[in-house]
Amino acid sequence: MLFSLLAVIVLGGIAWLVAPNMPGFFGIILPYAAVLVFLAGFVWRIMNWAKSPVPFRIPTTGGQQRSLDFIKPARLDSPFTKAGTIGRMILEVLLFRSLFRNTKAELKDGPRMVYWSSKWLWIFALIFHYSFLIIFIRHFRLFLGVDVLPFCLEAIDKVDSMLQVGIPRFYMSDALILAGLLFLLCRRLFDYKIRYISLPGDYFPLFLLLGIAGSGVLMRYFMKGDIATVKTFIVNLVSFGPISASGLPPIFFLHLLFISTLLIYFPFSKLMHMGGVFLSPTRNLPNNSRAVHHENPWNPPKKFHTYAAYEDDFRDLMDEAGLPLEITPEEAAARAGAAKE
Amino acid sequence: MYNAKYIWPGIILFVVVFTSPFWMNMGLGKYERPAVALPLTEKYCVESREFMAAEHMQLLDYWRDVALREEKREYVATDGTSWTISLQNTCMSCHANKVEFCDKCHNANGVDPYCWDCHVEPRGNN
Numbered sequence: 001m002l003f004s005l006l007a008v009i010v011l012g013g014i015a016w017l018v019a020p021n022m023p024g025f026f027g028i029i030l031p032y033a034a035v036l037v038f039l040a041g042f043v044w045r046i047m048n049w050a051k052s053p054v055p056f057r058i059p060t061t062g063g064q065q066r067s068l069d070f071i072k073p074a075r076l077d078s079p080f081t082k083a084g085t086i087g088r089m090i091l092e093v094l095l096f097r098s099l100f101r102n103t104k105a106e107l108k109d110g111p112r113m114v115y116w117s118s119k120w121l122w123i124f125a126l127i128f129h130y131s132f133l134i135i136f137i138r139h140f141r142l143f144l145g146v147d148v149l150p151f152c153l154e155a156i157d158k159v160d161s162m163l164q165v166g167i168p169r170f171y172m173s174d175a176l177i178l179a180g181l182l183f184l185l186c187r188r189l190f191d192y193k194i195r196y197i198s199l200p201g202d203y204f205p206l207f208l209l210l211g212i213a214g215s216g217v218l219m220r221y222f223m224k225g226d227i228a229t230v231k232t233f234i235v236n237l238v239s240f241g242p243i244s245a246s247g248l249p250p251i252f253f254l255h256l257l258f259i260s261t262l263l264i265y266f267p268f269s270k271l272m273h274m275g276g277v278f279l280s281p282t283r284n285l286p287n288n289s290r291a292v293h294h295e296n297p298w299n300p301p302k303k304f305h306t307y308a309a310y311e312d313d314f315r316d317l318m319d320e321a322g323l324p325l326e327i328t329p330e331e332a333a334a335r336a337g338a339a340k341e
Numbered sequence: 342m343y344n345a346k347y348i349w350p351g352i353i354l355f356v357v358v359f360t361s362p363f364w365m366n367m368g369l370g371k372y373e374r375p376a377v378a379l380p381l382t383e384k385y386c387v388e389s390r391e392f393m394a395a396e397h398m399q400l401l402d403y404w405r406d407v408a409l410r411e412e413k414r415e416y417v418a419t420d421g422t423s424w425t426i427s428l429q430n431t432c433m434s435c436h437a438n439k440v441e442f443c444d445k446c447h448n449a450n451g452v453d454p455y456c457w458d459c460h461v462e463p464r465g466n467n
Contacts, residue, residue, distance in 0.1 A: 039359065043352055050348045141451030143362035145372040149451045157451060164455065167402040226394040227450050228374050235372035238362045278351060297343060 001189070004203035008211050011261055012254055019253035020246075026253055027245025031237065034260035041267025042275060049279045053297035057289040059085075060282045062101065065290075078287045085286045092283055099125055121187065128180025131173040132209075134160060135216075138171070142227075145235040168220060177213050181206060205271055208262055215255040225249040375449040378441035387418050387431075398454065401428065428460055438465035 019026035063074020079085040091097040104118035134156060141153050161169035185206045188198045219225065230252060236243045245253075266272070278284065311318070311326060319329050327335075342348065366372075386393045387400065407413045408426045416424045425431050436442045439462045447454065456462075 039356060042355065046348065046352055047342065050342045050344065053343065140362065143366075145366050145369045148448075153451060154453065158453070167398040167454070168452075224395040224399075226391070227452075228394070228446050231450055232372060232374045235366065239366040239369060239372060240363075241371055275355070 001198070001200075001203045004200045004207050007204060008207040008258075011208075011257060012211060015254040015257035016250045019257060020248075020250050023245035023248070023253075026257060027233070027248070028237065028242045030260045031256060034263035038263035038266055042272070045267050045272050046275050046279070049276065054281045054285070055296045055298060057285050057287075057294040058281050059285045059287045061287055065287050080286055080288050080291075082286060085284060089278070089284055093277055096122055096125055096129075098283075120183070124180045124183040127176050128184060131177035131180060134173045135171075135177060135213075138173075142231050142234050143238050145239060166221070170221075174213070174217050174220070178210070178217070181210050181213065185210070201270055205262075205265070205269060208258060208265070212255065212258045212262065215251055215258060219249075219251045219255060223249065223251045225252055375445045377445045378438060380435035380437075383435050386435075387416070387422075387424050389419075401432075401456070404428070428456070433463045437463050439463050441465065 015026070059079070061078040063077030064071060065078040066073040066080040073080060075081075075084045076088050076091065079088050088097070099122040100119065102118050102121050104116045106114050106116065108114045137153070137156055138160065141149055141157065144150075160171045160173050163170060163172065185203075188194050188202060188206070225248065230248060233243060233245055233248060262271075266274075308326070312332075315325065315327070315329055315332060318325055388396075393400075404416065404426045405428075407416075414426045416426050418424060439457070443454075446452075
Protein backbone atom coordinates (compact mmCIF):
# COMPACT_ATOMS: atom_id res chain seq x y z
CA MET A 1 0.00 0.00 0.00
CA LEU A 2 2.71 2.45 1.06
CA PHE A 3 4.81 1.40 -1.91
CA SER A 4 1.99 2.24 -4.33
CA LEU A 5 1.27 5.53 -2.60
CA LEU A 6 4.95 6.42 -2.72
CA ALA A 7 5.15 5.52 -6.41
CA VAL A 8 2.26 7.86 -7.23
CA ILE A 9 3.71 10.64 -5.07
CA VAL A 10 7.10 10.30 -6.81
CA LEU A 11 5.38 10.46 -10.20
CA GLY A 12 3.53 13.56 -9.09
CA GLY A 13 6.77 15.13 -7.87
CA ILE A 14 8.45 14.42 -11.19
CA ALA A 15 5.53 15.96 -13.03
CA TRP A 16 5.45 19.01 -10.82
CA LEU A 17 9.17 19.77 -10.60
CA VAL A 18 10.81 18.23 -13.66
CA ALA A 19 8.15 18.12 -16.40
CA PRO A 20 7.65 21.89 -16.88
CA ASN A 21 11.40 22.13 -17.62
CA MET A 22 11.29 19.25 -20.10
CA PRO A 23 8.09 20.01 -22.01
CA GLY A 24 9.31 18.21 -25.13
CA PHE A 25 9.55 14.85 -23.42
CA PHE A 26 6.69 14.99 -20.92
CA GLY A 27 4.36 16.99 -23.17
CA ILE A 28 4.86 15.33 -26.54
CA ILE A 29 7.04 12.20 -26.63
CA LEU A 30 5.64 10.51 -23.53
CA PRO A 31 1.92 10.94 -24.41
CA TYR A 32 2.49 9.59 -27.93
CA ALA A 33 4.49 6.65 -26.57
CA ALA A 34 1.81 6.01 -23.95
CA VAL A 35 -1.00 5.85 -26.51
CA LEU A 36 1.08 3.52 -28.66
CA VAL A 37 1.94 1.22 -25.75
CA PHE A 38 -1.69 1.21 -24.64
CA LEU A 39 -3.11 0.23 -28.03
CA ALA A 40 -0.40 -2.29 -28.91
CA GLY A 41 -0.38 -3.78 -25.42
CA PHE A 42 -4.16 -4.04 -25.32
CA VAL A 43 -4.36 -5.81 -28.67
CA TRP A 44 -1.46 -8.08 -27.69
CA ARG A 45 -3.19 -9.14 -24.48
CA ILE A 46 -6.47 -9.79 -26.29
CA MET A 47 -4.68 -11.86 -28.95
CA ASN A 48 -2.93 -13.81 -26.23
CA TRP A 49 -6.27 -14.67 -24.66
CA ALA A 50 -7.84 -15.40 -28.02
CA LYS A 51 -5.08 -17.90 -28.74
CA SER A 52 -5.61 -19.76 -25.46
CA PRO A 53 -7.83 -22.81 -25.87
CA VAL A 54 -10.76 -23.36 -23.53
CA PRO A 55 -10.54 -27.10 -22.81
CA PHE A 56 -13.79 -27.33 -20.87
CA ARG A 57 -17.14 -25.64 -20.99
CA ILE A 58 -16.98 -23.81 -17.66
CA PRO A 59 -19.80 -21.28 -17.32
CA THR A 60 -20.56 -20.41 -13.71
CA THR A 61 -24.12 -21.30 -13.02
CA GLY A 62 -26.31 -19.18 -10.82
CA GLY A 63 -29.60 -20.97 -11.34
CA GLN A 64 -31.48 -23.97 -12.64
CA GLN A 65 -30.04 -25.21 -15.90
CA ARG A 66 -32.36 -26.24 -18.70
CA SER A 67 -33.83 -29.63 -17.96
CA LEU A 68 -37.24 -31.20 -18.42
CA ASP A 69 -39.98 -29.07 -19.93
CA PHE A 70 -41.90 -28.58 -16.68
CA ILE A 71 -38.83 -27.38 -14.73
CA LYS A 72 -38.36 -23.63 -15.08
CA PRO A 73 -34.81 -22.80 -16.23
CA ALA A 74 -32.88 -19.66 -15.21
CA ARG A 75 -32.39 -18.23 -18.67
CA LEU A 76 -29.83 -15.57 -17.66
CA ASP A 77 -28.05 -17.18 -14.74
CA SER A 78 -27.65 -20.52 -16.46
CA PRO A 79 -28.10 -19.64 -20.12
CA PHE A 80 -28.73 -22.47 -22.54
CA THR A 81 -29.03 -20.51 -25.77
CA LYS A 82 -26.83 -17.97 -27.50
CA ALA A 83 -29.41 -15.24 -26.87
CA GLY A 84 -29.39 -16.01 -23.16
CA THR A 85 -25.58 -15.88 -23.08
CA ILE A 86 -25.54 -12.54 -24.91
CA GLY A 87 -28.12 -11.20 -22.47
CA ARG A 88 -26.00 -12.36 -19.58
CA MET A 89 -22.91 -10.69 -21.07
CA ILE A 90 -24.74 -7.40 -21.67
CA LEU A 91 -25.96 -7.30 -18.08
CA GLU A 92 -22.50 -8.23 -16.86
CA VAL A 93 -20.72 -5.55 -18.87
CA LEU A 94 -23.24 -2.74 -18.41
CA LEU A 95 -24.63 -3.45 -14.94
CA PHE A 96 -21.95 -5.61 -13.24
CA ARG A 97 -24.44 -8.34 -12.41
CA SER A 98 -21.94 -10.62 -10.70
CA LEU A 99 -21.06 -7.84 -8.25
CA PHE A 100 -24.78 -7.46 -7.56
CA ARG A 101 -24.76 -11.05 -6.36
CA ASN A 102 -21.95 -10.28 -3.94
CA THR A 103 -22.35 -11.66 -0.43
CA LYS A 104 -20.49 -10.94 2.74
CA ALA A 105 -19.69 -13.55 5.36
CA GLU A 106 -19.54 -12.49 8.99
CA LEU A 107 -19.17 -14.23 12.34
CA LYS A 108 -22.02 -13.24 14.69
CA ASP A 109 -22.32 -13.84 18.46
CA GLY A 110 -19.97 -16.73 18.80
CA PRO A 111 -19.58 -19.36 16.16
CA ARG A 112 -22.47 -18.42 13.96
CA MET A 113 -21.66 -17.67 10.33
CA VAL A 114 -24.02 -15.21 8.66
CA TYR A 115 -24.06 -14.40 4.97
CA TRP A 116 -25.34 -10.97 4.00
CA SER A 117 -26.24 -9.70 0.62
CA SER A 118 -23.77 -6.85 0.20
CA LYS A 119 -24.52 -4.31 -2.51
CA TRP A 120 -21.98 -1.61 -1.59
CA LEU A 121 -19.23 -2.88 -3.85
CA TRP A 122 -21.70 -3.12 -6.71
CA ILE A 123 -23.12 0.37 -6.32
CA PHE A 124 -19.76 2.10 -5.86
CA ALA A 125 -18.21 0.15 -8.72
CA LEU A 126 -21.08 1.29 -10.94
CA ILE A 127 -20.68 4.89 -9.76
CA PHE A 128 -16.95 4.84 -10.41
CA HIS A 129 -17.08 3.21 -13.84
CA TYR A 130 -19.92 5.32 -15.21
CA SER A 131 -18.41 8.55 -13.84
CA PHE A 132 -15.15 7.62 -15.53
CA LEU A 133 -16.97 6.94 -18.81
CA ILE A 134 -18.77 10.30 -18.67
CA ILE A 135 -15.56 12.15 -17.80
CA PHE A 136 -13.76 10.38 -20.65
CA ILE A 137 -16.47 11.38 -23.14
CA ARG A 138 -16.61 14.92 -21.75
CA HIS A 139 -12.90 15.36 -22.43
CA PHE A 140 -13.52 15.02 -26.17
CA ARG A 141 -14.46 18.71 -26.23
CA LEU A 142 -10.76 19.39 -25.65
CA PHE A 143 -9.53 16.84 -28.21
CA LEU A 144 -11.57 17.79 -31.26
CA GLY A 145 -10.51 20.70 -33.44
CA VAL A 146 -13.80 20.82 -35.34
CA ASP A 147 -15.69 24.12 -35.61
CA VAL A 148 -18.93 22.86 -34.12
CA LEU A 149 -18.64 20.27 -31.38
CA PRO A 150 -21.00 17.27 -31.68
CA PHE A 151 -24.34 17.77 -29.99
CA CYS A 152 -23.96 14.73 -27.74
CA LEU A 153 -20.88 16.23 -26.09
CA GLU A 154 -22.81 19.38 -25.23
CA ALA A 155 -25.75 17.34 -23.96
CA ILE A 156 -23.56 15.23 -21.66
CA ASP A 157 -21.86 18.38 -20.39
CA LYS A 158 -25.20 20.05 -19.69
CA VAL A 159 -26.64 17.09 -17.83
CA ASP A 160 -23.48 16.54 -15.83
CA SER A 161 -23.40 20.20 -14.74
CA MET A 162 -27.13 20.73 -14.40
CA LEU A 163 -26.95 21.50 -10.68
CA GLN A 164 -25.44 24.86 -11.76
CA VAL A 165 -23.34 25.08 -8.64
CA GLY A 166 -20.51 27.58 -8.89
CA ILE A 167 -18.61 28.75 -11.91
CA PRO A 168 -17.12 26.93 -13.75
CA ARG A 169 -20.14 24.74 -13.22
CA PHE A 170 -19.60 21.81 -10.89
CA TYR A 171 -19.76 18.40 -12.57
CA MET A 172 -21.57 15.70 -10.61
CA SER A 173 -19.31 13.04 -12.11
CA ASP A 174 -16.26 14.73 -10.54
CA ALA A 175 -17.60 14.20 -7.04
CA LEU A 176 -18.97 10.76 -7.83
CA ILE A 177 -15.72 9.39 -9.27
CA LEU A 178 -13.83 10.53 -6.17
CA ALA A 179 -16.50 8.99 -3.92
CA GLY A 180 -16.33 5.73 -5.88
CA LEU A 181 -12.54 5.59 -5.76
CA LEU A 182 -12.39 6.44 -2.08
CA PHE A 183 -14.88 3.68 -1.28
CA LEU A 184 -12.89 1.17 -3.32
CA LEU A 185 -9.74 2.24 -1.46
CA CYS A 186 -11.33 2.22 2.02
CA ARG A 187 -12.74 -1.22 1.31
CA ARG A 188 -9.20 -2.51 0.89
CA LEU A 189 -7.86 -0.57 3.87
CA PHE A 190 -10.51 -1.21 6.51
CA ASP A 191 -11.88 -4.67 5.71
CA TYR A 192 -9.08 -6.82 7.14
CA LYS A 193 -9.98 -9.82 4.96
CA ILE A 194 -9.64 -7.78 1.79
CA ARG A 195 -6.61 -5.97 3.13
CA TYR A 196 -4.91 -9.32 3.63
CA ILE A 197 -5.26 -10.25 -0.04
CA SER A 198 -4.52 -6.77 -1.46
CA LEU A 199 -1.31 -6.32 -3.40
CA PRO A 200 0.55 -3.28 -4.75
CA GLY A 201 -1.14 -4.02 -8.09
CA ASP A 202 -4.47 -3.36 -6.38
CA TYR A 203 -3.51 -0.13 -4.65
CA PHE A 204 -1.44 1.46 -7.39
CA PRO A 205 -4.28 1.90 -9.91
CA LEU A 206 -6.51 3.30 -7.16
CA PHE A 207 -3.95 5.91 -6.12
CA LEU A 208 -3.15 6.67 -9.74
CA LEU A 209 -6.82 7.19 -10.60
CA LEU A 210 -7.26 9.31 -7.48
CA GLY A 211 -4.30 11.35 -8.72
CA ILE A 212 -5.84 11.73 -12.16
CA ALA A 213 -9.28 12.70 -10.90
CA GLY A 214 -7.81 14.88 -8.15
CA SER A 215 -5.52 16.80 -10.47
CA GLY A 216 -8.39 17.25 -12.91
CA VAL A 217 -10.64 18.63 -10.18
CA LEU A 218 -7.87 20.95 -8.99
CA MET A 219 -7.25 22.16 -12.52
CA ARG A 220 -10.90 22.87 -13.19
CA TYR A 221 -11.93 24.54 -9.95
CA PHE A 222 -8.92 25.71 -8.00
CA MET A 223 -5.72 26.14 -10.02
CA LYS A 224 -7.07 27.19 -13.34
CA GLY A 225 -4.92 27.63 -16.39
CA ASP A 226 -6.19 29.21 -19.58
CA ILE A 227 -8.28 26.46 -21.15
CA ALA A 228 -7.91 27.91 -24.68
CA THR A 229 -4.11 27.59 -24.45
CA VAL A 230 -4.40 24.04 -23.15
CA LYS A 231 -6.82 23.10 -25.91
CA THR A 232 -4.58 24.60 -28.58
CA PHE A 233 -1.75 22.40 -27.34
CA ILE A 234 -3.89 19.25 -27.04
CA VAL A 235 -5.63 19.53 -30.42
CA ASN A 236 -2.34 20.05 -32.23
CA LEU A 237 -0.92 17.06 -30.37
CA VAL A 238 -3.89 14.96 -31.48
CA SER A 239 -3.57 16.25 -35.07
CA PHE A 240 0.08 15.04 -35.20
CA GLY A 241 1.36 18.60 -35.44
CA PRO A 242 2.54 19.10 -31.85
CA ILE A 243 3.45 22.58 -30.68
CA SER A 244 5.65 23.38 -27.70
CA ALA A 245 4.17 22.61 -24.31
CA SER A 246 6.35 25.13 -22.50
CA GLY A 247 4.43 27.63 -20.46
CA LEU A 248 1.60 25.27 -19.56
CA PRO A 249 0.97 25.09 -15.81
CA PRO A 250 2.59 22.34 -13.69
CA ILE A 251 -0.83 20.96 -12.71
CA PHE A 252 -1.46 20.21 -16.38
CA PHE A 253 1.81 18.26 -16.60
CA LEU A 254 0.77 16.40 -13.46
CA HIS A 255 -2.54 15.41 -15.05
CA LEU A 256 -0.82 14.47 -18.32
CA LEU A 257 1.91 12.40 -16.68
CA PHE A 258 -0.64 10.48 -14.59
CA ILE A 259 -2.70 9.76 -17.70
CA SER A 260 0.39 8.65 -19.63
CA THR A 261 1.34 6.38 -16.74
CA LEU A 262 -2.15 4.90 -16.68
CA LEU A 263 -2.05 4.22 -20.43
CA ILE A 264 1.34 2.54 -20.22
CA TYR A 265 0.43 0.58 -17.08
CA PHE A 266 -3.01 -0.47 -18.33
CA PRO A 267 -2.23 -3.42 -20.65
CA PHE A 268 0.02 -5.09 -18.07
CA SER A 269 -2.26 -4.82 -15.09
CA LYS A 270 -5.56 -5.99 -13.69
CA LEU A 271 -7.16 -3.03 -15.45
CA MET A 272 -7.22 -5.29 -18.52
CA HIS A 273 -10.53 -6.57 -17.16
CA MET A 274 -11.87 -3.93 -19.54
CA GLY A 275 -11.11 -6.24 -22.46
CA GLY A 276 -10.95 -9.44 -20.46
CA VAL A 277 -14.57 -9.35 -19.34
CA PHE A 278 -15.58 -10.16 -22.90
CA LEU A 279 -13.28 -13.17 -22.96
CA SER A 280 -14.30 -14.77 -19.66
CA PRO A 281 -15.18 -18.40 -20.35
CA THR A 282 -17.18 -18.48 -17.12
CA ARG A 283 -19.51 -15.85 -18.56
CA ASN A 284 -19.46 -16.07 -22.34
CA LEU A 285 -20.29 -19.76 -22.78
CA PRO A 286 -23.80 -21.19 -22.70
CA ASN A 287 -24.40 -23.89 -20.11
CA ASN A 288 -25.31 -26.61 -22.62
CA SER A 289 -22.62 -29.19 -21.97
CA ARG A 290 -25.22 -31.97 -21.63
CA ALA A 291 -26.70 -31.21 -25.03
CA VAL A 292 -23.74 -30.11 -27.15
CA HIS A 293 -20.34 -31.78 -27.33
CA HIS A 294 -17.58 -29.34 -26.41
CA GLU A 295 -14.47 -30.23 -28.35
CA ASN A 296 -11.25 -29.68 -26.45
CA PRO A 297 -9.19 -27.72 -28.97
CA TRP A 298 -5.85 -29.00 -27.72
CA ASN A 299 -6.70 -32.68 -28.03
CA PRO A 300 -4.19 -34.43 -30.31
CA PRO A 301 -5.65 -36.21 -33.34
CA LYS A 302 -6.99 -39.57 -32.14
CA LYS A 303 -5.42 -42.87 -33.32
CA PHE A 304 -8.02 -45.59 -33.66
CA HIS A 305 -7.45 -49.32 -33.86
CA THR A 306 -10.74 -50.72 -35.18
CA TYR A 307 -12.00 -54.27 -34.70
CA ALA A 308 -11.59 -54.95 -38.42
CA ALA A 309 -7.89 -54.00 -38.17
CA TYR A 310 -7.58 -56.12 -35.01
CA GLU A 311 -9.06 -59.09 -36.80
CA ASP A 312 -6.63 -58.54 -39.69
CA ASP A 313 -3.73 -58.68 -37.21
CA PHE A 314 -4.81 -61.87 -35.43
CA ARG A 315 -7.06 -63.69 -37.93
CA ASP A 316 -5.10 -66.91 -38.16
CA LEU A 317 -4.57 -67.22 -34.41
CA MET A 318 -8.24 -66.49 -33.74
CA ASP A 319 -9.26 -69.09 -36.33
CA GLU A 320 -6.96 -71.63 -34.70
CA ALA A 321 -8.51 -70.94 -31.31
CA GLY A 322 -11.97 -71.36 -32.85
CA LEU A 323 -13.14 -67.83 -32.20
CA PRO A 324 -15.95 -66.49 -34.42
CA LEU A 325 -14.67 -64.28 -37.24
CA GLU A 326 -16.33 -61.74 -39.46
CA ILE A 327 -14.04 -62.61 -42.31
CA THR A 328 -12.65 -66.15 -42.40
CA PRO A 329 -9.02 -66.73 -43.49
CA GLU A 330 -10.28 -68.25 -46.75
CA GLU A 331 -12.38 -65.19 -47.56
CA ALA A 332 -9.49 -62.88 -46.65
CA ALA A 333 -7.13 -64.82 -48.95
CA ALA A 334 -9.71 -64.67 -51.78
CA ARG A 335 -10.05 -60.88 -51.32
CA ALA A 336 -6.27 -60.42 -51.27
CA GLY A 337 -6.04 -62.45 -54.50
CA ALA A 338 -8.81 -60.40 -56.11
CA ALA A 339 -7.09 -57.18 -55.08
CA LYS A 340 -3.83 -58.35 -56.69
CA GLU A 341 -5.56 -58.96 -60.01
CA MET B 342 -6.71 -18.06 -32.76
CA TYR B 343 -10.13 -19.15 -31.59
CA ASN B 344 -13.42 -17.28 -32.22
CA ALA B 345 -11.78 -15.01 -34.77
CA LYS B 346 -15.18 -13.87 -36.05
CA TYR B 347 -15.89 -12.26 -32.68
CA ILE B 348 -12.36 -11.18 -31.75
CA TRP B 349 -11.53 -9.20 -34.89
CA PRO B 350 -14.63 -6.97 -34.92
CA GLY B 351 -14.10 -6.37 -31.19
CA ILE B 352 -10.46 -5.36 -31.61
CA ILE B 353 -11.26 -3.15 -34.61
CA LEU B 354 -14.11 -1.44 -32.75
CA PHE B 355 -11.87 -0.83 -29.73
CA VAL B 356 -9.03 0.65 -31.78
CA VAL B 357 -11.37 2.83 -33.85
CA VAL B 358 -13.15 4.23 -30.79
CA PHE B 359 -9.96 4.90 -28.87
CA THR B 360 -8.23 6.60 -31.77
CA SER B 361 -11.33 8.55 -32.83
CA PRO B 362 -9.94 11.99 -31.81
CA PHE B 363 -6.94 11.32 -34.07
CA TRP B 364 -8.90 10.53 -37.20
CA MET B 365 -11.67 13.04 -36.49
CA ASN B 366 -9.00 15.76 -36.51
CA MET B 367 -7.48 14.58 -39.78
CA GLY B 368 -7.34 17.15 -42.54
CA LEU B 369 -8.27 20.05 -40.28
CA GLY B 370 -4.80 21.59 -40.42
CA LYS B 371 -3.20 23.46 -37.58
CA TYR B 372 -5.51 24.40 -34.76
CA GLU B 373 -5.25 28.05 -33.85
CA ARG B 374 -6.36 29.55 -30.58
CA PRO B 375 -9.70 31.31 -31.27
CA ALA B 376 -9.13 35.01 -31.98
CA VAL B 377 -11.46 37.17 -29.93
CA ALA B 378 -12.22 40.76 -30.89
CA LEU B 379 -10.29 42.87 -28.39
CA PRO B 380 -11.50 46.39 -27.53
CA LEU B 381 -9.99 49.10 -29.70
CA THR B 382 -9.69 51.80 -27.06
CA GLU B 383 -8.69 50.08 -23.82
CA LYS B 384 -5.46 48.13 -23.31
CA TYR B 385 -6.00 46.83 -19.79
CA CYS B 386 -8.96 44.92 -18.37
CA VAL B 387 -10.04 44.84 -14.71
CA GLU B 388 -7.16 42.53 -13.90
CA SER B 389 -4.18 41.28 -15.93
CA ARG B 390 -4.77 39.50 -19.21
CA GLU B 391 -3.55 36.14 -17.85
CA PHE B 392 -5.85 36.42 -14.85
CA MET B 393 -8.84 37.38 -16.99
CA ALA B 394 -8.23 34.53 -19.46
CA ALA B 395 -8.15 31.91 -16.71
CA GLU B 396 -10.32 33.33 -13.94
CA HIS B 397 -12.87 35.69 -15.57
CA MET B 398 -15.74 33.31 -14.77
CA GLN B 399 -14.89 33.36 -11.10
CA LEU B 400 -14.57 37.14 -11.07
CA LEU B 401 -17.96 37.46 -12.74
CA ASP B 402 -19.49 35.01 -10.28
CA TYR B 403 -18.01 36.96 -7.39
CA TRP B 404 -19.28 40.23 -8.87
CA ARG B 405 -22.77 38.79 -9.19
CA ASP B 406 -22.79 37.64 -5.59
CA VAL B 407 -21.51 40.88 -4.03
CA ALA B 408 -23.65 43.09 -6.24
CA LEU B 409 -26.92 41.22 -5.88
CA ARG B 410 -26.64 39.74 -2.40
CA GLU B 411 -24.62 42.42 -0.60
CA GLU B 412 -25.40 45.44 -2.76
CA LYS B 413 -21.71 46.33 -3.00
CA ARG B 414 -21.04 47.99 -6.30
CA GLU B 415 -17.35 48.71 -5.92
CA TYR B 416 -14.45 46.40 -6.77
CA VAL B 417 -10.86 47.32 -6.07
CA ALA B 418 -8.50 45.50 -8.43
CA THR B 419 -5.05 44.24 -7.41
CA ASP B 420 -3.42 47.30 -8.97
CA GLY B 421 -5.62 49.61 -6.86
CA THR B 422 -8.00 50.77 -9.57
CA SER B 423 -11.60 51.00 -8.49
CA TRP B 424 -14.26 49.53 -10.76
CA THR B 425 -18.04 49.67 -10.69
CA ILE B 426 -19.42 46.16 -10.39
CA SER B 427 -21.70 45.87 -13.37
CA LEU B 428 -21.71 43.48 -16.30
CA GLN B 429 -23.84 45.84 -18.35
CA ASN B 430 -21.99 49.08 -17.70
CA THR B 431 -18.41 47.98 -16.98
CA CYS B 432 -17.67 44.79 -18.92
CA MET B 433 -19.89 45.42 -21.87
CA SER B 434 -18.77 49.00 -22.38
CA CYS B 435 -15.64 47.55 -23.96
CA HIS B 436 -16.68 43.99 -24.83
CA ALA B 437 -19.70 45.11 -26.77
CA ASN B 438 -20.23 42.09 -28.96
CA LYS B 439 -21.03 38.64 -27.60
CA VAL B 440 -20.62 36.87 -30.94
CA GLU B 441 -17.17 38.31 -31.60
CA PHE B 442 -15.86 38.09 -28.05
CA CYS B 443 -17.51 35.64 -25.64
CA ASP B 444 -18.80 33.11 -28.14
CA LYS B 445 -15.52 32.74 -30.04
CA CYS B 446 -13.74 31.09 -27.15
CA HIS B 447 -16.73 29.49 -25.44
CA ASN B 448 -17.92 27.70 -28.59
CA ALA B 449 -14.43 26.50 -29.46
CA ASN B 450 -13.99 25.02 -25.99
CA GLY B 451 -17.51 23.68 -25.59
CA VAL B 452 -18.45 26.05 -22.76
CA ASP B 453 -22.03 27.23 -22.45
CA PRO B 454 -22.40 29.81 -19.66
CA TYR B 455 -25.84 30.85 -18.52
CA CYS B 456 -25.12 34.59 -18.20
CA TRP B 457 -27.64 35.39 -20.90
CA ASP B 458 -30.51 33.62 -19.21
CA CYS B 459 -30.94 36.91 -17.29
CA HIS B 460 -28.73 39.51 -18.98
CA VAL B 461 -29.36 41.04 -22.37
CA GLU B 462 -26.64 39.89 -24.68
CA PRO B 463 -24.55 42.62 -26.28
CA ARG B 464 -24.70 42.66 -30.07
CA GLY B 465 -22.28 45.44 -30.91
CA ASN B 466 -23.32 48.44 -32.93
CA ASN B 467 -24.98 46.73 -35.85
